[in-house]
Amino acid sequence: MADLTEIFLDEAQELLEQMEPLILELEKAATVGTLEELFRVAHTLKGSAGVAGISGVHALAHQLEELLDCLRAGELKMNSELADALLEGFDVLRSLLEKLAQGRDEQPPPALLGKIARLAAVDPAQTCEETARGGEEPPGARVPPLEDSDKLLLQKALADGRNVFYLELDFAADFFHRGHNLDYLLEDLSELGEIVGLRLDGRKVPPLSAIEAEEYYLFFSLFVITEEDLQAIADVFIFVLDEKNKLNLWPVSPADLGALGPRQKAAPPYRVEHAQEVLRQQEKALAAASTEVLPGLTASVWKIIRRVADSFGLSCPFSEGIQSDSQAEKELLSRAIADLKEQLKEAAGIAAGDKKEAEKSVTPDREAVTFSREKARPQSFLKVSRDTADALLNLAGELIIAKNALPYFIKNLEAAGREDLARDLKEKYGYLDRIAREFQERVMDIWLLPIAQIFDRFPRFVRDYSKKANKKIHLVCEGKETRLDRNILENIYEPLLHIVRNALDHGLEEIEERQRKGKKPEGILLLRAYRLGERVVVQVADDGRGVDGDALAQKAIAAGLVSSARAAEMSYAEKVNLLFAPGLSTREAVSELSGRGVGMDVVKETTERLGGTVQVESEPDRGTTVTLALPFTLATNEVLLVNVGGGLYGIPLAAVRETVRYARRDLKTVRGRALAVLRNEILPVSFLHRCLGAHESEAEEITLVVLWQKVALSVDRVLGKEEIIIRPLTGELKKVPLFLGAAVLGDGRVLLVLEPNVLAKEAC
Amino acid sequence: MLREIDRKLSSEQRVIFTEPGLDAAGLQLIIALKKEFPELEVVLTGGGPGALFLSLLKNEVTVRAEDFSR
Numbered sequence: 001m002a003d004l005t006e007i008f009l010d011e012a013q014e015l016l017e018q019m020e021p022l023i024l025e026l027e028k029a030a031t032v033g034t035l036e037e038l039f040r041v042a043h044t045l046k047g048s049a050g051v052a053g054i055s056g057v058h059a060l061a062h063q064l065e066e067l068l069d070c071l072r073a074g075e076l077k078m079n080s081e082l083a084d085a086l087l088e089g090f091d092v093l094r095s096l097l098e099k100l101a102q103g104r105d106e107q108p109p110p111a112l113l114g115k116i117a118r119l120a121a122v123d124p125a126q127t128c129e130e131t132a133r134g135g136e137e138p139p140g141a142r143v144p145p146l147e148d149s150d151k152l153l154l155q156k157a158l159a160d161g162r163n164v165f166y167l168e169l170d171f172a173a174d175f176f177h178r179g180h181n182l183d184y185l186l187e188d189l190s191e192l193g194e195i196v197g198l199r200l201d202g203r204k205v206p207p208l209s210a211i212e213a214e215e216y217y218l219f220f221s222l223f224v225i226t227e228e229d230l231q232a233i234a235d236v237f238i239f240v241l242d243e244k245n246k247l248n249l250w251p252v253s254p255a256d257l258g259a260l261g262p263r264q265k266a267a268p269p270y271r272v273e274h275a276q277e278v279l280r281q282q283e284k285a286l287a288a289a290s291t292e293v294l295p296g297l298t299a300s301v302w303k304i305i306r307r308v309a310d311s312f313g314l315s316c317p318f319s320e321g322i323q324s325d326s327q328a329e330k331e332l333l334s335r336a337i338a339d340l341k342e343q344l345k346e347a348a349g350i351a352a353g354d355k356k357e358a359e360k361s362v363t364p365d366r367e368a369v370t371f372s373r374e375k376a377r378p379q380s381f382l383k384v385s386r387d388t389a390d391a392l393l394n395l396a397g398e399l400i401i402a403k404n405a406l407p408y409f410i411k412n413l414e415a416a417g418r419e420d421l422a423r424d425l426k427e428k429y430g431y432l433d434r435i436a437r438e439f440q441e442r443v444m445d446i447w448l449l450p451i452a453q454i455f456d457r458f459p460r461f462v463r464d465y466s467k468k469a470n471k472k473i474h475l476v477c478e479g480k481e482t483r484l485d486r487n488i489l490e491n492i493y494e495p496l497l498h499i500v501r502n503a504l505d506h507g508l509e510e511i512e513e514r515q516r517k518g519k520k521p522e523g524i525l526l527l528r529a530y531r532l533g534e535r536v537v538v539q540v541a542d543d544g545r546g547v548d549g550d551a552l553a554q555k556a557i558a559a560g561l562v563s564s565a566r567a568a569e570m571s572y573a574e575k576v577n578l579l580f581a582p583g584l585s586t587r588e589a590v591s592e593l594s595g596r597g598v599g600m601d602v603v604k605e606t607t608e609r610l611g612g613t614v615q616v617e618s619e620p621d622r623g624t625t626v627t628l629a630l631p632f633t634l635a636t637n638e639v640l641l642v643n644v645g646g647g648l649y650g651i652p653l654a655a656v657r658e659t660v661r662y663a664r665r666d667l668k669t670v671r672g673r674a675l676a677v678l679r680n681e682i683l684p685v686s687f688l689h690r691c692l693g694a695h696e697s698e699a700e701e702i703t704l705v706v707l708w709q710k711v712a713l714s715v716d717r718v719l720g721k722e723e724i725i726i727r728p729l730t731g732e733l734k735k736v737p738l739f740l741g742a743a744v745l746g747d748g749r750v751l752l753v754l755e756p757n758v759l760a761k762e763a764c
Numbered sequence: 765m766l767r768e769i770d771r772k773l774s775s776e777q778r779v780i781f782t783e784p785g786l787d788a789a790g791l792q793l794i795i796a797l798k799k800e801f802p803e804l805e806v807v808l809t810g811g812g813p814g815a816l817f818l819s820l821l822k823n824e825v826t827v828r829a830e831d832f833s834r
Contacts, residue, residue, distance in 0.1 A: 099809075176789065181787075181788075182787070182788040183787050183788065183813055183814065187814055190816075195816065198816055198819065198820065200820045202792065205792050205795040205799065206796060206799070207796055207799040207800035208793075208796040208797050208799070208800040208801070209800055210796075211792070211793070211796040213789070213793070216792070218788060218789070218791065218792055220804070233784050314818050607797040
C-alpha cells in the first residue's frame with residue numbers, strides 16, 4: 001500500500017471515531033459547537049482524502065460537508081431524516097475505508113450521493129417563510145450602496161466571466177489579542193484578486209476616552225474580483241475564523257448588484273491549532289514520500305506552508321527551488337516546517353497574553369488560547385506491533401516478579417548477620433523497585449484503554465433500536481474514562497451487547513406500557529464503569545419491568561433444571577439467578593418471557609474466563625441491574641497469600657472484597673451450611689481446609705476472606721499480598737477446577753492459586 | 765497612556781501621526797479620536813502600508829505625502 005494511503009487511513013480512522021458521536025449529539029441537540037466540530041471533521045476528511053488521492057472517500061466526504069454547510073447556514077434544520085442520512089454516510093465511509101485498507105479505492109453508492117444532494121438542496125419556500133417570520137436581518141441588508149464606478153467595475157468583471165465575491169469581516173474584540181493582523185489578510189486577499197468597494201463600519205468604535213487600545217471594534221465589507229473560487233477566498237481566513245470571528249462570504253451574480261445582498265454562504269470556521277495539524281500532516285507526507293513522488297510533493301508542501309506562514313504573519317524561513325535535488329529540498333522543507341512550528345508556538349504565546357498588559361485580559365479568552373496552545377502541540381506516535389507490546393508487557397511482569405526475590409535475600413542476609421550487605425542491597429532494591437514499577441506503568445499505558453471505546457458503540461445501537469421498536473430510550477454513559485486491559489476490553493463488548501440487547505428487548509417497556517404504569521415515557525438505560533480497587537465494575541441498568549421470576553422458574557421446571565418443589569422454595573433473587581442457567585439461555589426459551597435471559601450463560605462464562613464475576617439484581621417494575629466485576633488487567637495478578645492447614649495458597653486479590661476475623665461460635669448453620677453474619681449481611685461460609693483436604697484447626701477465632709460473590713472462605717491466616725504471574729497448570733493438576741494456576745514466588749516457592757469462581761460455588 | 769493623550773488633546777487643534785502608514789489599530793484610534801474631538805485635524809504621514817485603510821479616511825484626515833503605495 002502506498003505510504004500516503006497508509007497515513008490517510010490512520011488519520012481517517014481517528015476522524016471517523018469522532019464523527020458518529022457528533023452526529024448522534026447533533027440529532028439530540030443541534031448546537032453550533034457540535035455542528036462546527038462535525039463540519040470540521042468532514043472537511044478535514046475531505047481534504048486529507050484529496051491530498052492522498054482517495055477519490056471515493058473524497059466524493060462522499062464532500063457531499064456530507066455540503067449537507068452540513070447547509071445546516072450551518074440555517075438553510076436546513078436538523079431532523080431525524082438528516083441524521084439518518086449522515087449516519088448512513090458515516091457507515092459507508094467506514095466501509096470505504098475498510099475496502100481501502102484492502103487496497104481498493106471504491107466509490108460510494110450513487111443512490112446515497114443523490115439522497116444527500118437532494119437533502120442539501122435548499123428549499124426556497126422554506127427560506128422565504130423564515131424571512132417572513134421576521135428572522136435575523138439578512139446580511140445583504142447591511143451592504144452599503146455602491147458607488148457607480150465600483151458597480152461598473154463589478155458588472156464588467158462578471159461580464160468578462162470573472163468571479164465576484166462579497167465579504168463581511170465580522171471579527172470579535174479579541175481579534176488583536178489573538179495575534180491576527182488585518183493588513184496581512186487584506187494583502188492575501190488582494191493577491192487573489194482586486195478589492196473593490198471596501199467599506200468600514202466604525203460605529204462600534206468608542207470615543208477616545210473609552211477606547212481599549214488592544215480591542216478590535218471594526219466591521220468591514222468589501223467585494224473581490226478574482227479568478228479564484230469561493231473556497232480559495234475563504235481559505236485566506238482559515239486561521240482567523242472561530243465562533244466569535246466570523247466571515248460572511250457569498251458569490252455575487254449580476255442580479256445581486258444593486259439589490260440586497262445575495263444569500264449567505266458562511267465560510268468554514270477553523271481554529272488556530274489547525275495550523276499545527278496542517279504542518280504535522282506535511283511532515284508526515286514528506287517523511288513517507290518515496291524519491292519518485294518527491295518533486296511533485298515538495299512543490300505543494302511549499303505552497304501549503306507558505307500559506308500557513310502568511311496567514312499568521314510569520315516569515316517562511318527558507319526559499320523553495322534552490323536545491324539541486326529533491327532529497328535536499330525535502331530536508332530543507334522539514335527544517336522550514338520545524339521552524340514554522342516553533343514560530344507558531346511563539347505566536348500562540350503572544351496571543352495567550354505573555355505581555356503584562358494581556359495579563360489583565362478576560363480570563364475565558366486567555367484560557368481558550370492556552371487550550372489551543374496545548375492542543376497545538378503535536379504528539380508523535382510510533383507504531384508498535386502487537387507481539388512487541390505483548391512481549392513488553394510480559395517482560396514488565398517478569399521484572400516485577402524477579403525483583404520481588406530480593407527482599408527474601410535481604411532477609412536471609414539479615415538472618416546470617418550480614419547487616420551491612422543487607423542494607424546496601426535494600427537501598428539498591430528500593431531503586432530497582434521504583435524503576436520496575438514505573439516501567440510497568442508505562443507499558444501498562446499501552447495496554448490500558450478507556451472503556452469509552454466500548455461504550456461509544458452503544459449510542460448508535462440504542463438510537464437505531466429505539467427508532468425501530470418505537471420505544472423512547474435515554475442512554476446514559478458514566479465513567480467512560482475508566483481504563484482497563486485491552487485484552488479484557490476486546491472480550492467484553494459481546495457480553496455487554498447481550499446485556500444491553502436484553503434490556504432493550506425485554507426490560508424496557510413500550511411507551512404505552514410505561515405510561516400505564518405511571519412511568520415516564522422515556523426509559524433509561526445506564527452504562528456505568530468505575531474502578532474499585534483491583535477491579536473495574538461495569539454495570540448495565542434499566543428502569544424497565546424487571547425479571548419475571550415466576551415465568552423464569554416455570555421455564556426452569558420445564559427444562560428439568562429445578563424441581564417444582566425446589567422452585568416453590570426459591571426466593572425472587574434465586575429465581576433471577578436462574579438466568580445464568582445454560583438450559584435457559586436460548587433465544588426460544590426466553591422469547592416467551594417478559595424478562596431477560598438471552599445469552600446470559602455466555603455472559604457469565606466469558607466474564608469468569610476473564611477472572612471476573614457477574615451479578616444480576618432486579619425488582620419487578622423497577623428495573624434490572626447487571627454488574628460485571630472485572631480485573632483491570634490480565635498482565636499481573638495481585639494475590640492474597642493465605643495459610644490453610646499449613647499449606648500456602650493464593651486468592652486473586654481482585655476477587656476479594658474484605659478479610660475479617662470471626663468468632664467460630666458466632667457461625668450459624670442453616671440446612672447444614674455454615675453462615676456468617678457481617679453487618680446484617682448473611683454470607684455462606686466455605687471451609688477451605690475441607691475443599692483442600694487439609695487439617696482444620698480448632699481455634700476459637702477464624703479468618704474469613706469475603707469474596708465479591710458474597711461468599712466467605714475460612715482460612716487459618718492471611719499472610720499478605722504479592723504480585724505474581726499466574727501460569728496455567730499442566731498434567732493432572734490441570735483437571736482440578738479448584739486451581740486457577742500456579743506461580744513462582746520471589747523465594748522460589750511454588751504457589752497454587754485458587755479459582756474464586758469455583759470457590760464461590762463449592763460448599764465445603 | 766490613552767488617558768494622557770486624551771487630556772493633552774483637549775487643548776490641541778491638530779494631531780500629527782509621524783509613523784508612516786496606517787494599520788487597523790491606527791484606523792480605529794483615529795475614528796475614536798474624531799468621535800471625541802470632531803474639530804481636531806488629524807494629519808497622517810505618507811509612505812508605509814495601509815493605502816486601503818487610508819482610502820476609508822479620505823474625508824477625515826489630511827495626508828502629508830501622496831505616496832501610500834507599498
